[in-house]
Amino acid sequence: MTRPTGFRPPASARRAIASRLRAQGLRVTAQRVAILQVLARSTGHPTVDEIYRGVRRLFPMISLNTVYKTLSALRERGELIALGGGEDGAIRFESNPTPHHHAVCLGCRKIQDVMDPGLDAPERSPRLAGGFTVVGHRVELFGYCRGCRGEGGRSPAKPPEGRAAPRRRGRRAHR
Incomplete structure (x- = not known):
């Protein structure tokens, strides 16, 4: 999962992500927006570790626990699907609607x-x-x-x- 350092999607994409979070009853935080940005830019089905590495480029201090909690909250609300059996047997995430x-x-x-x-x-x-x-x-x-x-x-x-x-x-x- 390669992303340019400091990648920042257009303001319209950030607003759409913020709107999705609010619609799901979640607070809009920069970290949550970044997690959804990484998922949206992914061309595959990233693992938690891949998402974490992508978000750390933008937020070096983010914890793995924050990524897990955010992914869990989004999955519970139907924003993501967790898939098993990836290349390494790890849980992978699908955000393709x-x-x-x-x-x-x-x-x-x-x-x-x-x-x-x-x-x-x-x-x-x-x-x-x-x-x-x-x-x-x-x-x-x-x-x-x-x-x-x-x-x-x-x-x-x-x-x-x-x-x-x-x-x-x-x-x-x-x-």
Whole structure:
């Protein structure tokens, strides 16, 4: 996550960030604005440490705890999504408001955005009959990126040594 030292977005962007914080019931502090600026400028899914390093360029005295608390408050208010299974297994953050899903490579743990309208209509599934109302969803696809498939283009039969496949939760049939 490389940012120019002293990066400062336009005043209109800072005002928009301040407005978002106020709308979520949070005080507008320079540190919170800087955290959202770093997230907005990120081209990927940064970890807490990457966000912290980016904010420290602007606020050298900011604590890691402040970054954690701010990210937690924003996540609780729906401003951010926490994603697991990044390249290093760390929690990564998504601030992209555009509806999309994610593909996670089981080899290198890279997370890629997936724009696929076919994944966007779970509320029309016949399995959701019986009064269940869908209010949101998130899809994470697991597989192997081009780099991890190797020259033959075939996926490894199992994750590389030291990498665990994602745990399957809630897959048991309830009768």
